[in-house]
Amino acid sequence: MPEIRVTPLGAGQDVGRSCILVSIAGKNVMLDCGMHMGFNDDRRFPDFSYITQNGRLTDFLDCVIISHFHLDHCGALPYFSEMVGYDGPIYMTHPTQAICPILLEDYRKIAVDKKGEANFFTSQMIKDCMKKVVAVHLHQTVQVDDELEIKAYYAGHVLGAAMFQIKVGSESVVYTGDYNMTPDRHLGAAWIDKCRPNLLITESTYATTIRDSKRCRERDFLKKVHETVERGGKVLIPVFALGRAQELCILLETFWERMNLKVPIYFSTGLTEKANHYYKLFIPWTNQKIRKTFVQRNMFEFKHIKAFDRWGWGASAALTPHPVVFATPGMLHAGQSLQIFRKWAGNEKNMVIMPGYCVQGTVGHKILSGQRKLEMEGRQVLEVKMQVEYMSFSAHADAKGIMQLVGQAEPESVLLVHGEAKKMEFLKQKIEQELRVSCYMPANGETVTLPTSPSIPVGISLGLLKREMAQGLLPDAKKPRLLHGTLIMKDSNFRLVSSEQALKELGLAEHQLRFTCRVHLHDTRKEQETALRVYSHLKSILKDHCVQHLPDGSVTVESILIQAAAPSEDPGTKVLLVSWTYQDEELGSFLTSLLKKGRQLTQPPPLPSPSWTDLGLHFRTVGAVGEQTLQVPSLGTEALCHVPAQAAVSS
Amino acid sequence: SLGNRVRLHLKGKKKKERMDLLYCLSGHPTLPCNVLKFKSTTIMLDCGLDMTSTLNFLPLPLVQSPRLSNLPGWSLKDGNAFLDKELKECSGHVFVDSVPEFCLPETELIDLSTVDVILISNYHCMMALPYITEHTGFTGTVYATEPTVQIGRLLMEELVNFIERVPKAQSASLWKNKDIQRLLPSPLKDAVEVSTWRRCYTMQEVNSALSKIQLVGYSQKIELFGAVQVTPLSSGYALGSSNWIIQSHYEKVSYVSGSSLLTTHPQPMDQASLKNSDVLVLTGLTQIPTANPDGMVGEFCSNLALTVRNGGNVLVPCYPSGVIYDLLECLYQYIDSAGLSSVPLYFISPVANSSLEFSQIFAEWLCHNKQSKVYLPEPPFPHAELIQTNKLKHYPSIHGDFSNDFRQPCVVFTGHPSLRFGDVVHFMELWGKSSLNTVIFTEPDFSYLEALAPYQPLAMKCIYCPIDTRLNFIQVSKLLKEVQPLHVVCPEQYTQPPPAQSHRMDLMIDCQPPAMSYRRAEVLALPFKRRYEKIEIMPELADSLVPMEIKPGISLATVSAVLHTKDNKHLLQPPPRPAQPTSGKKRKRVSDDVPDCKVLKPLLSGSIPVEQFVQTLEKHGFSDIKVEDTAKGHIVLLQEAETLIQIEEDSTHIICDNDEMLRVRLRDLVLKFLQKF
Secondary structure, three states, rough: OOOEEEEEHHHHHHHOOOOEEOOOOOOOEEOOOOOOOOOOOHOOOOOOOOOOOOOHHOOOEEEOOOOOOHHHHHHHHHHHHHHHHHOEEEEEEEEHHHHHHHOOOOOHHHHHHHHHOOOOOOHHHHHHHHOEEEEEOOOOOOEEEOOEEEEEOOOOEEEEEEEEEEEEOOEEEEOOOOOOOOOOOOOOOOOOOOOOEEEEEOOEEEEEOOOHHHHHHHHHHHHHHHHHHHHHOEEEEEEOOOOOHHHHHHHHHHHHHHOOOOOOEEEOOOOOHHHHHHHHOHHEEEEEEEEHOOOOOOOOOOOEEEOOOOOOOHHHHHOOOOEEEEEOOOOOHHHHHHHHHHOOOOOOOOOOEEEOOOOOOOOHHHHHHOOOOOOOOHHHEEOOOOOOEEEEOOOOOOOHHHHHHHHHHHOOOOEEEOOHHHHHHHHHHHHHHHHOEEEEEEOOOOOOEEEEEEEEEEEEEEHHHHHHHHHHHOOOOOOEEEEEEEEEEEEEEEEOOHHOOOOOOOOEOEEEEEEEEEEEOOOOOOOOHHHHHHHHHHHHOOOOOOEEOOOOOOOEEEEEEEEEOOOOOOOEEEEEEEEHHHHHHHHHHHHHHHHHHHOOOOOOOOOOOOHEEEEEEEHHHHHHHHHHOOOOOOOOOHHHHHOHHHHHHHH | HHHHOOOOEOOOOOOOOOOOEEEEOOOOOOOEEEEEOOOOOOEEEEOOOOOOHHHHHHOOOOOHHHHHHHHEOOOOOOOOOOOOEEEEEEEEEEEOOOOOOOOOOOOOOOOOOHHEEEEEHHHHHHHHHHHHHHHOOOOOOEEEEEEHHHHHHHHHHHHHHHHHOOOOOOOOOHHHHHHOOOOOOOHHHHHHOOOEEOOOOOHHHHHHHHHOEEEOOOOOOEEEOOOOEEEEEEOOOOOOOOEEEEOOOEEEEEEOOOOOOOOEEEEEOOHHHOOOOOOOEEOOOOOOOOOHHHHHHHHHHHHHHHHHOOOEEEEEOOOOOHHHHHHHHHHHHHHHHHOOOOEEEEEEEEOOHHHHHHHOOOOOOOOOHHHHHHHHOOOOOHHHHHHOOOOOOOOOOOOOOHHHOOOOOOOOEEEEOOOOOOOOHHHHHHHOOOOEEEEEEEEOOOHHHHHHHHHOOOEEEEEEEOOOOOOOOHHHHHHHHHHHOEEEEEHHHHHOOOOHHHOOOOOOOOOOOOOOOOOOEEEEEOOOOOOOOEEEOOOHHHHHHHOOOEEOOOOEEEEEEEEEEOEEEEEEEOOOOOOOOOOOOOOOOOOOOOOOOOOOOOOEEOOOOOOHHHHHHHHHHOOOEEEEEEOOEEEEEEEOOOEEEEEEOHHHHEEEEEHHHHHHHHHHHHHOOOEEO
């Protein structure tokens, strides 16, 4: 029985370290290859030894697909390909391919330079890993090999984020990666066609949330920034360079323009400025509005937002009274954002807005959980007087969005990943009850097996198909029709042809099997007269059939031949020879029994029962399918002379 | 009538209902418009607009031109001047004084409202789209890549702007009368299809036409009505340019249009996917097969430098997208080394800014080198730097800022390459009188001599450097060898050497079997040998099949199944279980919605070894068996049962009494020795 097997190595009832193994029709695909923010030990990467203990991963995987550039989806990639060893293709979209190595390098620097980790992947490994990447276009059908094909759909989570369809023959799986079903300030909404996969693997970060309108959150955010600036405070927004940063910049930029504000907004240079360039160059991946207006105004060329460099920020920012500053990284665990935070934390007029999730142990997590006295290096204690705000701007689909996507794709089953077990449980029930689709939520290392029943594509010879269609000329063309043919299987080439053609192709002759039955009648008339009577008898009851009286005295009913003979010395007995081929067996044997019943031919036979109609229909079908020319041998002499004389008499 | 002009190339074939036909609506080989009837779909391939017709019209000057507004009217030899309002004499030629008109594809050969989809291969081949989608009852979908649509929109916008900017009251039509046209001097006399000539569309029509386009990506498989799949492939000619594969499961048509193997800015051509085509329709080859594009670029640069060094200006009539990107890139590398960095480059077009901006955002459609620049991230084209350093400036028109910034000597890129409308008309008038200036023709679509005709006599230098990167005949011949189509179909122009070089037998398509050629308003029957169709066998049915190995590696299974056909897809399902026969021969009446499902008798094959057969008979209780030899085989006599069985190589004949039990027993014994099909 064919089946689809799915095993999450990461993101099974968890967020982080996304890595899902899928086996479909004998092909093995790995979806994402992420790291876990919450761990610093072995657990930060998926356990690839699950795939194989010894031997190269290349032999066990047909391809790897990366859904987007976030590190929890691609952070383990260089480790996987260069340190564990994988040389097969890695598929991702163009923007992901462009941005991914930068984030990986950033990640490596923090791990090695800041945390001093040994045995981490190197810059060269990132480069070598990226050489194995094959970039894909949206909606392009990529043929991984002769059978396995993949196709990317827009996911709207970050620049270049994609959902992937993995397809072998008529079996398919869709993996959503992370996605967003409502367009935001810079990206469009996820979209997929009614591709009816066997399985949809979806993220479920917000499995239980129906989020309030984004507009409200945006208004809140702007209000807080504006109020702080109005009262002369400074605003720090720690962000990751790519993704939310651009959305918030666009938000502030348009607000500043509308309100005609003059307060400067700063953006830390380096990565972030570079990031804006990516957005400018990948405009086709942004939302409709930005794409339409980019010639007049590229939304990622900010008028109010200025860059400052790492070392000069003090000079420019200090000179301006109350600036708004975007700085990296987003969790305040190192770098520029932390540096600025330390300078501004002491003033209650100032504000820090955390626009995303913070991992435990980071300064961001501490202040969000209410800690106001922070121990810094050198035993310094930093007192946080500034206001601390949290605003979620994560671009994930909420419960409504997930249900909407499931509705769009119409899968046979759904499998949840990238979420918390409890929330998944809730969504699983909702999906099963409301959409009547079976739903799974395996933990890491747990395998879900789904039996599939793919139909088998074969080539049907046009002759055979047309013959069947021609029979469908019956007024009701939609009525299903019975088709008879021979399937020729040669290697993986399957062809359905008419039986005659199959015989011909194989160089075989048809073996004709014919029956001739003797029906004895009491009839004193001459053979010719007997035949004529038989003819008119049959003609009167077989109204739907072609009953003919041939010049040589024989009678035919369609292809069945009836001859009358006077075989013996008994003049009161006639023998009817009824002859038919194996293919016409039913009608033939029916006729004999009919003739047997009407032996006397004196009484008109009982009126045709409804079975006549059935038989008629059937007979037409048989005749057409057989379609051989009727080569009825002459029966009389040869057949009769071999019938032992006494046999004829005795009956 | 049109019917008479249609030559049906049915070449000895009877016209069948489902024949695949190609309707050829355009006579211009690089601006094709064909309609393919394939399976049950009607697909238009490209929508090219032949603009060479505009060469017969007077230029539309942006600034009042005393010369052009005071031309003498033309009169017949006998002095009859009834056409003098419509036709003017200029520089020794006669031109139509009217809103310029374009030559449309044939619209009467086939009912265009029956077209299901239109496939666009590149932005030059979609210029007739509004005429088709807005005025023929077309209700289908148009497919094109995103760069094709965006740049195509710019080309249309520019065209509409050029024409609408210079409103002209007069629309001449008298001269088009067949009897009058005969009397006109060449080339007007020889102008073809003048009755189909139409004025330009409006922006409203453009927007409406473009709204019918659905964006597609390279290698995207698009299903049409379940019967046909179409796929665009990179053609290497322009941003987003594509060739198309149109295929069913057993037939494949490749549509090759405007392809290039040169390494310029677009993504390279995908040749491999064109393999195994039954029919390859080949259009859009280079219009200047004798010119080498690399050499032309070199000549362009050196002539430009020469003119500017002598204090002259250079005018480059061009389209706002395409080769201009490559020229700017060459100049970017060239001007510093040639000491021309102080010479301003002006790009004047209503869509100049958009074109330059759009070129930078289509990373995914660019060649590898340019793509990797985007990954840095840097703009893929160096004209970004030319703009940043103020070496290249762009303006929507000569009016406004340009007149303030304008410095000479300079290089001006502007349209339209026909020299009949657009800002280029102004520069021709302005610079034509000085021999210091040079006009360099790079676009291959218009004969430069004809383009220049209304401006003669000219003092300015004219350089002809046509840059056409599309396939030449050597490349075509290599391509055809590589992809091996069964049949090639192409415009008739490609099956003979160009008229001006009739001895150059190398300037034509050479393939076996010879290419089938078409001309405007012809219908070709495409030579398909269709033998198979795809059908899906449902898993339950597949499970019930019993394969039998007939020869090594070949297995057979007889199939009796219910055929379902829906949305052009065929499906085989298991037959419903036969209804249990009720008493005797009476059966239930087969109701209408249940298919006739009785098991059909297969064909038989094999032969019956008499000895073994007799043994089997004995084993089954028959006695008193006698075997007689005959000429062709044997006769087995079952004396007791009064039965005889004639056995020959390919037939068996059972002759018995009307004893159904006996007959069935014998039948089953015979069948044991035979294979069923």
